[in-house]
Amino acid sequence: MAFLELSHIQKSFAGAVAVEDFNLSVAQGEFISFLGPSGCGKTTTLRMIAGFELPTSGQIMLSDNDLTYLPPNKRNVGMVFQSYALFPNMTVAENIGYGLKVAGKLKAEINQRVQEMLALIHLEEFGARYPARLSGGQQQRVALARALAFHPQVLLLDEPLSALDAKIRVELRHEIRRIQQQLGITTIYVTHDQEEALSLSDRIVVMSQGKIEQVGTPSEIYNFPSTEFVAKFVGQINLLPVQVIDAKKGVVRLGGQTMRAGQFGHLNGNSIRLAVRPEELNPGFVEGANNLTGKVEAITYLGSIIRISVDVEGYPIHLDVFNERKLKIPATGESYQLTFPIEACWLL
Amino acid sequence: MKGKRLNLWGWFWAIAAMLYFFIPMYGTLDFSLRMKKGVISLLAYETVLADPQFLASFRYSAIMGLITVTISVLIFVPTIYWIYLRLPKARPIVEIITILPFIIPVIVYVFGLIRTFSGPPFQLTLTPFKTDILITAGYIVLSMPYMFRAIDVGMRAIDVRTLTEAAQSLGSNSFQILFDVIFPNLRIAILSGALICFATVIGELILGDFLVRPALGPYMVLVGRSRAYEPAALAIISYTLTWICLGLIQFFSRGGSTQQQLTGR
């Protein structure tokens, strides 16, 4: 029995289905991300765990307690809101201690716990300040401390970093992961930012239009996407429409050029695509690997990466190379050779 | 989650409020229809509308209302425009001035007005015409907070400064800007202010009463002293007029700021 179990969760709003047949088993101490575009149902599912929405059908179990229809103030889960939702009339310390206060704990105990939390988020001197005087990043940390102070069994985070600058976002997400690992608390993290999901999670749940597309570790999601949506949503991908030459060996053809795929399922149907990530492509020719020739269309400078867009048999392929000084950048219109290992691509 | 539960207390208070609004209105309406014994009739309304004094005082108040609106607009729109464009630091002073009529109760203001202008050196109470000037000025002052706020909100919404600069860069002079660009874009705001102003003048009692001018307010008090059913009819007529004014404001300013706060006595 998993620590947190969601079984066949379904949620409909006035005829439209927001979440469909959601099943997930979370082990204790795991960090799970719900990843997906806006409107995919990830926040709705999170709110069902928190109790702010009721599922139309299905069950939520938390270590043998049926949580499904319990009111939100009896669930013992801590939530960090996207807008932080700090109480403006209370100081940082009062905010953090609020969960314990309403539980009727003694003042001494509350104070001690608040101090612990302030130390955890490195804001020891800020106890007497009001939220309005804090920066966005500081407010977020206080929100986190508040959600953790009353010893919840699960921590829920609803896109907590989306309102912050890019640099602070990176800093804070490491903080969140560090604290989570230190406390060993089961965590569910909702985000649309794949970098966040990939760098923080033990496992990722990729969602689209209310349904789970794939559940797996970051490396599984990235390297072995099971559906086209996941392949496209997570990272960049090249998808080439190919014709099957040998279904058993996975040999395919694009125009006049042949390739072999490293993985393939049952190859039927008309639209077979060859998928390969831009970073797997390299300039040049390697014996025994897949090799293609085309014409350079555009060079895009992305900082540490240079993206070379090559037209192969009428279809665009992007390859990403590191911006090393020794690199020879081709000119637009030049003929170009690119290569990638057979294991690096697969057929969808 | 809260949205799903039926909130009984919410409904209770909302219904209580509706009752408090409607019962007096309904009672007044009912009362006004019973002038002819035992029969529902419009006799009270007919009597009122046929009364030459009613028509005279209504006409008077309506005309004064229009004059007040016109002069108000002519004073306030350029003033606010000027403040936005050239003298933003005058804003606080002007705002405080326009709040003053809120702070000073109408009766107190009328007291001061009469005392100031009923003797030398500024005697304005000798002739009816001069008193009309005084009463118009009083009306303008009384409706100043609303008019000012309405136009102010309108100006802010259309970003006057940018529009002016755009017009200037296309070669307009200031008259053209004012009449081709500013006024047309302020139509709705001016209309809102004008309607509130008009409603205020029509419903105003104190100035008309103490300055002894034939306005609608004093007429209604007179009727109230001697008649039973006509006052109810007058109340309904007055209410309907206010409703029409406010309804027009809502209608024209749909999509704009709907939080036009109205107070009065």
Place this chain on the structure above:
Amino acid sequence: MGFSCWTGYPTFAIRIHKEINPTEVHGSDYSRAMPSHLNMKSSSRQRRSSSAILDWIGLVPFFAFVLAFLILPSLNLFSGAFKDARGNFTLANINFLTDQYVLKAYAVSLEVSVITSLFGGVFGFLVAYAITIGNTPRWMRSILMTFSGLAANFGGVPLAFAFIATLGRTGFITAILKSICYAGASGTQVCPFNPYDHGFNLYSMYGLVLAYMYFQFPLMVLTITPALEGLKKDWREASENLGATSFQYWRDVAFPILWPSILGATMLLFGSAFGAFATAQALTGGSIYLVTILIGQQIRGDVLGNPNEGYALALGMVVVMAITITAYTILQRQTARWLKV
């Protein structure tokens, strides 16, 4: 480039410019190189100093009007309160405020204002709660907001007439209540619900209170609804998430945030009732002793020989109102700060 370049008075502008700042015209190298009639395009430093006067000229019509018809009467009132009948400085008028009739008037005015602002405040708050957080349908909210806007503006004579028609001796509700009869012990009809039999009188202070409530609670609804809407849903959810009950949420979060706004709005209601005249006059004919009624009598010359005592009354009222409005403004700002977080 300021507005001044494009005003309709370029020659006027240059003339003023040169007259006011003769030294500055020659002060900068730039202006020396240019012909003087083009000086209006010279350094902005010059424009800033001279155009200051020009800027204020545009506001002259407004200030002139306000000076004549608002400031002057107000100052007159203020100074008149300290003058006696012959124009000499005196504090006797202020003493007048301690006259027993005056104190009684203030007491009655205060009583009416406090009662209507408290009851109107509470009722208005509950209604505002109902239409914002209380999950009533949208249409109910629009109707109530519209009617609040209407009713808050509906006072004076029509309101008095409406209440007379409803609760007067022959009013609509009175008639209904009177007609609720049942057979009594001795076989006669007993109609015990006539309010006038129980001492109720519309033309008393309580009738006035009822009438005032008609515009007081809508005023509260209009004023407090924005504050209630400013209460973020997140705060409620966060407090629930932390384990708080509804009561705890209101006690620890919602009311602390709202109370300045509620208090401020109540003060607004107080001021509104305190300064009201027309309703009282039309309803009671001046028989209820309010400060406003007293001032009205002063204007008419009915009471008390010394007109300057009226000034003192007026001044007293303005002081009360000023305190009220200041308190309201300060309190509103406090809540606005929190609701922006």
